[in-house]
Every structure is written in structure tokens, then in C-alpha cells.
Amino acid sequence: MLSRAAERVYWLARYLERVENTTRLINVHTGLMMDLPREAEIGWFTLVSLFDGDAFYHARHPKINENNVMHFLLADTDNPMALINALSALRENARTSLDLLPEETWEQVNELYLQVKTELPALYNRRRRQHLLVAIMERCQTIWGIIANHMSRNHAYYFLQTAKHLERTDMTSRILEMASLLLKDNRGDDVRAFDGLLWTHLLRSLSALQMFTQQYGSNLVAAQVLDFLTHDAHFPRSLAFSLSSVGHSLSALPEPDTLLARQQALLAIVDELDCRDIPAETIHQQMDTLQVQLADLNRLINQQWFYPDAF
Amino acid sequence: MVNLWQHYDPGHFHDELMVDGHQPRTFSYRLLDHLRSMKNEAFRQRVAESEIEILERGITFTIYSDAGNIDRAWPFDIIPRVLSKQEWDCTEKGLVQRIRALNRFIDDIYNEQHIIRDGVIPAETVFKSKGYRPECQGMKPAYGVWAHICGSDLVRDDTGTLYVLEDNLRVPSGVAYMLENRKTTKRVLPELFKRLNISPVNDYPAQLASMLRSLRPDLANPTMALLTPGIFNSAYFEHAALAQQAGLILLEGADLIVGQDGFVYMKTIHGLERVDVIYRRIDDDFIDPQVFRADSTLGIPGIMQAWRDGKVAIANAPGCGVADDKVIYAYVPDMIRYYLNEPPILPNVPTWLCSNASDLEHVLANLPELVVKPANESGGYGMLVGPHSSADKIAEFRQLIVDNPTNYIAQPTLKLSVSPTFCGDKVAPRHVDLRPFILSGKNHYVTPGGLTRVALVEGSLVVNSSQGGGSKDTWIIDDSPISGGHD
Numbered sequence: 001m002l003s004r005a006a007e008r009v010y011w012l013a014r015y016l017e018r019v020e021n022t023t024r025l026i027n028v029h030t031g032l033m034m035d036l037p038r039e040a041e042i043g044w045f046t047l048v049s050l051f052d053g054d055a056f057y058h059a060r061h062p063k064i065n066e067n068n069v070m071h072f073l074l075a076d077t078d079n080p081m082a083l084i085n086a087l088s089a090l091r092e093n094a095r096t097s098l099d100l101l102p103e104e105t106w107e108q109v110n111e112l113y114l115q116v117k118t119e120l121p122a123l124y125n126r127r128r129r130q131h132l133l134v135a136i137m138e139r140c141q142t143i144w145g146i147i148a149n150h151m152s153r154n155h156a157y158y159f160l161q162t163a164k165h166l167e168r169t170d171m172t173s174r175i176l177e178m179a180s181l182l183l184k185d186n187r188g189d190d191v192r193a194f195d196g197l198l199w200t201h202l203l204r205s206l207s208a209l210q211m212f213t214q215q216y217g218s219n220l221v222a223a224q225v226l227d228f229l230t231h232d233a234h235f236p237r238s239l240a241f242s243l244s245s246v247g248h249s250l251s252a253l254p255e256p257d258t259l260l261a262r263q264q265a266l267l268a269i270v271d272e273l274d275c276r277d278i279p280a281e282t283i284h285q286q287m288d289t290l291q292v293q294l295a296d297l298n299r300l301i302n303q304q305w306f307y308p309d310a311f
Numbered sequence: 312m313v314n315l316w317q318h319y320d321p322g323h324f325h326d327e328l329m330v331d332g333h334q335p336r337t338f339s340y341r342l343l344d345h346l347r348s349m350k351n352e353a354f355r356q357r358v359a360e361s362e363i364e365i366l367e368r369g370i371t372f373t374i375y376s377d378a379g380n381i382d383r384a385w386p387f388d389i390i391p392r393v394l395s396k397q398e399w400d401c402t403e404k405g406l407v408q409r410i411r412a413l414n415r416f417i418d419d420i421y422n423e424q425h426i427i428r429d430g431v432i433p434a435e436t437v438f439k440s441k442g443y444r445p446e447c448q449g450m451k452p453a454y455g456v457w458a459h460i461c462g463s464d465l466v467r468d469d470t471g472t473l474y475v476l477e478d479n480l481r482v483p484s485g486v487a488y489m490l491e492n493r494k495t496t497k498r499v500l501p502e503l504f505k506r507l508n509i510s511p512v513n514d515y516p517a518q519l520a521s522m523l524r525s526l527r528p529d530l531a532n533p534t535m536a537l538l539t540p541g542i543f544n545s546a547y548f549e550h551a552a553l554a555q556q557a558g559l560i561l562l563e564g565a566d567l568i569v570g571q572d573g574f575v576y577m578k579t580i581h582g583l584e585r586v587d588v589i590y591r592r593i594d595d596d597f598i599d600p601q602v603f604r605a606d607s608t609l610g611i612p613g614i615m616q617a618w619r620d621g622k623v624a625i626a627n628a629p630g631c632g633v634a635d636d637k638v639i640y641a642y643v644p645d646m647i648r649y650y651l652n653e654p655p656i657l658p659n660v661p662t663w664l665c666s667n668a669s670d671l672e673h674v675l676a677n678l679p680e681l682v683v684k685p686a687n688e689s690g691g692y693g694m695l696v697g698p699h700s701s702a703d704k705i706a707e708f709r710q711l712i713v714d715n716p717t718n719y720i721a722q723p724t725l726k727l728s729v730s731p732t733f734c735g736d737k738v739a740p741r742h743v744d745l746r747p748f749i750l751s752g753k754n755h756y757v758t759p760g761g762l763t764r765v766a767l768v769e770g771s772l773v774v775n776s777s778q779g780g781g782s783k784d785t786w787i788i789d790d791s792p793i794s795g796g797h798d
Contacts, residue, residue: 006579098554099551109366
């Protein structure tokens, strides 16, 4: 497989997963904001922090409010983390990988892009925005469905999978980071009263609520939720599960040993995280560290397959 | 409500679908009956469906402009253009005859040059042609075939005669759009495919792959790739679609290098892997900076030597552009007689060579009635269409021709045939041409029909998509009484 083509499908999958997760996160957060009392300290800005966009946001917007945050996260073409940019990158990578992907992939990606471009101006209207966000999630699922059902298990497929699970690990770690932001020890009692609600939304943002409930009942205790999202071996969006999946896909690619060693080391770190004893806010640092290490793994993948020294 | 077809009037032009302005031809009556019996709203609905289809499937072409590159939705008209199978069978034979002669010619030019020595074509005409590459002298590609993919442009005049207007031998484009037009038409007018016996076109990618494979008879399973200049090229959509459908690896110059052993390698996740056949969609000029343009970043240094050494097959072969020249074109009927000893099946458009003193005199005396073309431009650039040009423009061309007569040819302004086309508020006659694609390797293959291009502006003869032309599906219909099967 061509190195350049491998790089393109790899990024295609990262952007596809990123689009879906960003969408889900915004949607769930909007739901949370509707449930919380107006005076609660938790605000729209949590979303911006999650994408490390604090400084850039402040440089562009004097005020923090729903409309500004939504514009920043969804439509601001100058913000590299904005959904519209991830979507453009997704489309460009799909357009240049037509020869490798099932034919319908491109149609779906293109339709998704056209739909978002047409409907994005409605982002300031909550109801219409939510419709659009749901539509985006569904379309992303459709694309993964086509890939899962129509694509040979070839190298291109395993690059897609590696990238998807790496991106997913990163997104899950960001969502866990949100938990720590929401659960600061110094939060007021009015917010503490809503802890259960916060955990529900957290699980929902990973589509994990139902699977969590099946396992633990509706007992939403911080330690259990965090443990589930970090270590559960059966839930596909837990850190341990997605990081293991990165390993499975890597091992189907040529000469993966160095990378597998790195992935194993990362998995060991995740395994050792103890969510029961540590204060929730410490997770913030741990997730930051994990994200740095994931970026490092990404760099190694680049070196090994996309720009090998041999050329 | 006025029916969309009510005021249809092809005037004195030959109409592809009708006689006497409204009577369907034998092979088009089912199509016309169906379309003309549709309510206006139903018809518009189908048009809207086709537009959504093209947008959603991302069928685009790129236009270069001062403001950068713009992706445009592929302009498509839902009313197909139809030819009878009987006529097509003969046309197909003519096209194969023509490409056989053209390939013999190119092979001869780069080897023995009999045709020049025998005085059929002047040496100067050949060696001064922009497409002539002395670097190819002495090469013998498999089967003596140089132009593996040819897109010939056919036009019909008011007498109904089908002429070859030009042979595009360098990197002809449009075939993926032919395939997309058919897909779109099938989705928009599915009921007609049940009733009519329309020749299928979707065999092309497989035929292309099989032709490319035949270029390396020494290998059982050659690695085959399509070389594109990249995503900013106007035909990138086509490159990607063809690679996808024919199972070729889509790559760019930067993905390839020529190894120490002289073979061509691509950069893969395993390291370097050999490439055996390259369907290149970049011009000779850019293919090898060591041999042609040194500033080219699109090509692969050393690939010409690899090709000359037989270590890689390239389609179309470098240098085949020598026959893709409007002056050489004038000699094709002579080539057919010279190499094949056969009478030409398809006529050329009458052509005056400005290099010839008596032709030049005629051209200069009749400029306002003629079409003048420079020998080496493509895409409709640098042309004069006399009857549609201002006095200033005509004077400008007069000077160009006088300064450099060997670079120009002239042809009568053909009264191009028209075909019913939906134009916003009515169905109106619009001029069309036809570009079939001919594959040559071990065997020959001709697309049934090809890409019909249509000049969307009333009265215009310019069909190039880069200059505002549109396109239609093209149906070869077998209207003989016994028919079976459908596409």
C-alpha cells in the first residue's frame, strides 16, 4: 500500500471519529445545560477547555455565551478544532482515497459535508442545531457501517481502524477530563446536588449510559463510572478497550513491533489508573499525560509508515 | 400550460433524434414518446433528481480561474442522445481502422520513417510538430502500439454525415463522465432501460485494466497504477474514479522513484515496491524532469530511461502526441491507405493546411466563414470561429496565420447537428459532438457511444466543459425487430 494513501485513510478515520465525538459531546452538553439551574457554575466554556481552545477562544470572543461557543466549536473556519474544519479534512481525505474505499463511503461523506454546509447557519437555534447534530452522528455511524460491512480486511482497513481507536482513546480521555472539571472539590452545593445528573450526561456523551446501567444498575457513583470508562474490557469506548483495539489493528500492519511495544506501555499505564482512591480532579492531569503519549504514538506511526527513512 | 416540447424547432440543422422537426427517428421514438408524454412537472422533477444525484455523488470537474480552482458540479442534461446500433457498428469499425493506422504511423516515425521517405507526409510537418519527441526514436512498445487510449471527437453536419474532427491521443479525458452520465440516467429514467435495448458502457474499466495488463506480456500479474498530477487537476475526479473502478493504484509523481536497477518503484508502507504498468494522466512535458521540463515537480526523474529499457510500460507511450496534431490530422486518410491499404471508413472534416500555398490563399480569402485552429492546442483554446467572431478577432488571426502558416489549419464551419436539450424553461435544440474512447493493446475495444458533449448556450458550437459545455448520456439502441436483454 502506498505510504501517502495510508496516511490519507489514517487521517480520514481520525477526522471521522473526531467529527462524531465532537458532535456527540456538544449535543450532550447542551442537554446538561438545559437541566442545570441557571446559576450553576458549569457553563458552555467547559466544551472549549476540553479541546484546549481557551486562549484562542478568548482572543476571538470577548464574551462567553452559547452562541459564541457554538460558533467557535462548529463553524469557525479559523479554529482548527472546529467541526467544519474536521469535516472539510475528512472530505478531502475521502476524495483522495476513492480508489481504496467502498464506493458509497465517498457519497456518504460528500452528502454529510453538503448537509452541514447548508444547515450550519442554523446553529444558533438550539432545536435545529440538535437536529443537525443527531443527523451528523447518524451519518458517521452509516459510514463506519459501510466500512465494516463492505471493506476487505486489508492494510487500508487496518489503518482506518488504528486511527479510529487512537482518536477514540483521545476523545474518551478528553471526556473524562470533563468529569474532573465538573467535579472540582470546591464546587458549590447547588452543583453537588446535580452530581447524579452530571454522571448521566458524562456516560451519555460516550453512549455508555445503557451499558453502564446493565452492569451496575442505576447506582451512579463516581468511582464506578470512572472505573467503567477507564477499565471496562467489554465496552468499546472505554480507554482500555479502545487502546487494546489500537493494538489489534497495529498488529495487522507490517513490522509493528516498536509500535506495539509503545501501545502496550500505554495500556499498562491505563490499567494502573486507580479511579477509586484518587480525587476526581487528579484525573485531569493523568488524562493530559495520556493525551501527550497518544500524540507520541501518532508521531511514531507517521515515521514508520508514512515517511519511512528508506526513501 | 405550454408543453416544454411544444415550440421545439431544430431549424435547418440535422437533429439527432428527429426528422422534420418533430418526427422521431426509428431508434428514438420510444424515448421521445416517453419524454414528450411526461407532464412538465414530472419532467422537471427528474431534472431536479439528476442535479441532486450529481451533487451528492460529488461528480465534479475543476475550473481554473484567477480566483483559484473551483470545483463545479458536472453539467448534465437528462435527455439522452441516441444513435442506432447499425450506424454505430460501422463507426466502430472506422474508429478501429483509424487508430490502427495512427499507431502504425507513430511507430514508423520513431523507427524506419517509411511514410516520410515515400513522400506521403512532409518530414518538416512531422519533425516540427510539438508532440514529436526525438527521445523516443528507436523505441518498440508492445504490439507497436503507442496510443493505447484514444478519445476521438466525432461531429455530424447538416447532411447527416459523421466526421472525425480530431483524434486526442495524449491524455484524453472524459470517459469517467461517460460512466457517470449512464449511472445518473439509469437512476433518473430507470423505466426506459427496461423497455429499450441500450448497449451497456460499464465494461470500460475492466477493458481498460485488461488492455493495460496486455502491455506487459512478460508478466503474469503486473502491478498497475494510474499517475495523476494530483487533486488540483481539472480531471482529478476522473483519475480517482477510473483507478477505483479499474483496480489501479492511484499515485502521484512524488510516490515514485526509479531505483538503482532502473525499475520504477512506489513508496509503500513496506518500503519500495515495483510498478510495471503506468497509465499516466500527465503530459509528456512533465513526465521526466531529466528529459523534458526540468522544472516539473509532477514527474519522475529517470522514468524515460526505465521505459526505454522496457522496465515499465507507459500508456499512452511518450511521444504519441506526434499524431495528435491538427496538421498531421489532415493526413490520416492517407495514412490509412498507406499502412493498411484500405479505403478510410470515416471521413475527415475537409481541412486546409495553411502551410500549403494554395490552401493558404483560400483560407485568407474566406476567413469569416472558416474555423481556424492552431496545430497543437486542445480544449478549444486559441481557435477562431469565423462566423461567430468580430472583425478585430478575424484581423488578429489573419496576422497570426501570415506570421506562422505552418501552425494553422482551417476547416469549414460545420453546421453541427443538434439534439433536444432541457434549457431551463423549455426543450431546445443544442449542438452536440461525441467522444468515443478506443483502447488499443493486444486487442481493440471501442466504447459503445461515448461522451456526448453539448453546447448549452443557444447557437454556440463550443462543447468543452472548461468553456461552459454540458453533457448527455449516449445510447446505442438496437432497433432491429428481435431484441433481448437490457443494461
